[in-house]
Amino acid sequence: MSYKYEYPRAALTVDCVVFGLDEDDLKVLLIRRDMEPFAGRWALPGGFVHVDETLETAAMRELVEETGVQNVYLEQLYTFGDVERDPRERVVSVAYYALVKLSDHRVQAATDAREAAWFSIDDTPSLGFDHQNILATAHERLRGKVRYQPLGFELLPEKFTLRQLQQLYETILDRMLDKRNFRKKILGMGLLKELDEVETEVAHRAARLYRFDKRKYERLTKQGFNFEI
Amino acid sequence: MSYKYEYPRAALTVDCVVFGLDEDDLKVLLIRRDMEPFAGRWALPGGFVHVDETLETAAMRELVEETGVQNVYLEQLYTFGDVERDPRERVVSVAYYALVKLSDHRVQAATDAREAAWFSIDDTPSLGFDHQNILATAHERLRGKVRYQPLGFELLPEKFTLRQLQQLYETILDRMLDKRNFRKKILGMGLLKELDEVETEVAHRAARLYRFDKRKYERLTKQGFNFEI
DNA sequence: GCCTGTTAGTGTAAGTATTACACTAAGCTG
DNA sequence: CAGCTTAGTGTAATACTTACACTAACAGGC
Numbered sequence A, B: 001m002s003y004k005y006e007y008p009r010a011a012l013t014v015d016c017v018v019f020g021l022d023e024d025d026l027k028v029l030l031i032r033r034d035m036e037p038f039a040g041r042w043a044l045p046g047g048f049v050h051v052d053e054t055l056e057t058a059a060m061r062e063l064v065e066e067t068g069v070q071n072v073y074l075e076q077l078y079t080f081g082d083v084e085r086d087p088r089e090r091v092v093s094v095a096y097y098a099l100v101k102l103s104d105h106r107v108q109a110a111t112d113a114r115e116a117a118w119f120s121i122d123d124t125p126s127l128g129f130d131h132q133n134i135l136a137t138a139h140e141r142l143r144g145k146v147r148y149q150p151l152g153f154e155l156l157p158e159k160f161t162l163r164q165l166q167q168l169y170e171t172i173l174d175r176m177l178d179k180r181n182f183r184k185k186i187l188g189m190g191l192l193k194e195l196d197e198v199e200t201e202v203a204h205r206a207a208r209l210y211r212f213d214k215r216k217y218e219r220l221t222k223q224g225f226n227f228e229i
Numbered sequence C: 001g002c003c004t005g006t007t008a009g010t011g012t013a014a015g016t017a018t019t020a021c022a023c024t025a026a027g028c029t030g
Numbered sequence D: 001c002a003g004c005t006t007a008g009t010g011t012a013a014t015a016c017t018t019a020c021a022c023t024a025a026c027a028g029g030c
Helices: A055-067 A131-146 A162-173 A179-188 A214-222 B055-067 B131-146 B162-173 B179-188 B214-222
Strands: A011-021 A026-032 A046-048 A075-080 A091-101 A116-120 A192-198 A208-212 B011-021 B026-032 B046-048 B075-080 B091-101 B115-120 B192-198 B208-212
Touching: A011 A055, A011 A131, A011 A162, A026 A055, A046 A055, A055 A091, A075 A131, A075 B075, A091 A131, A131 A162, A162 A179, A162 A208, B011 B055, B011 B131, B011 B162, B026 B055, B046 B055, B055 B091, B075 B131, B091 B131, B131 B162, B162 B179, B162 B208
Parallel strands: A011 A091, B011 B091
Antiparallel strands: A011 A026, A011 A046, A026 A116, A075 A091, A192 A208, B011 B026, B011 B046, B026 B115, B075 B091, B192 B208
């Protein structure tokens, strides 16, 4: 095969599935398309990859341009390459996903004035392209990942109660956890530092506050420690 | 952004990491490049994606063209998109991986007369591009996957002994397993059918032969059964 | 100030899974 | 028939998982 590419090339895009955690609801960030195809329909934020940027950079750039959401840690999900997934022409899309604290990422007016909004994960509108499929894949991956990777650092306030942390897991895993077993397990990991403070402004017994021990987390992660919940 | 793509496009390739199981050795299939860049160096089989074929089809096509190896079940690994990974121009590569029985896939003269060969996994030559990185990623993924997905169907003869199956796991996981615990676990899954036959032509006590119960396997897989070893 | 509502915080027992470990049985070979 | 090689088997100790219910603390309303 000669170097010069004789065939028409596939276009390359990135799409972002950004999950946002509300108090007790898992949401996903969507944009309303203003052009054909699927004009007026909701879709995942994303767009074409420039020739001088990495895939991850492209994903972050598109996310900011279309939704104003910044500083999220995107992880590669899967590459979707069916021939007919875009009605215009052949488009292969590398999908990324992330999980963020929703309150830190309220949608601003996006720079190109497209409409962006958070939707509850089990109440999303019908999406254009194969984005329903991408979203489902990301949701499944998120649930899988949470089982062997600890969560929280970026998803909770600096000081938080065990109840908040448990709620976070319950929201993502979409099932209830036993309070005592959860506490036993999570404290047993030794990643939380118990503080000499309790929460304030609650109309009942105040819960103790904890903080993540980030140094310990990094040490254990490097050793391949298993955080399964 | 208008429909017509104003920027130079990245080229899209696929690369294949095909692991081959020998009796007790894990190998990987490489080709020797006959063109620049990296002419004469070994590399993973792969090539450009045509505009009218899926990524998986492209991966299988390139694999056959470059190595003659056919009928392998490729699974998507990761998409590598660093800007400088190909010295010629921007090339994004979707990597696939597979695990096959080596004896079924001896390398034939490839159709385009390139040299292809199997290399022991811990004795590979230095590879061109970022293929060392792709290979390492695939190897890690393979070990991870084996832990929660049963192996075997395509990797052993139809009738096999528990010793053979255990050896297969040991080769991939690269550690010894306890014979009694292994048997307990694997038989407890109920995926093996004990036959009324023993192996022949061995210079010691002959071991019982087993066969995979494929129906049962498919049933359990659908239910999300966990096959962890 | 006391009653009520609400969440915090705690331990144990039963069951299940994991690990470590060593001998006898069978069949071939010389 | 002695010796080599691998097959085949069970148990005890330990760790992990699950299920489960009561008292403690605090705020708010009366």
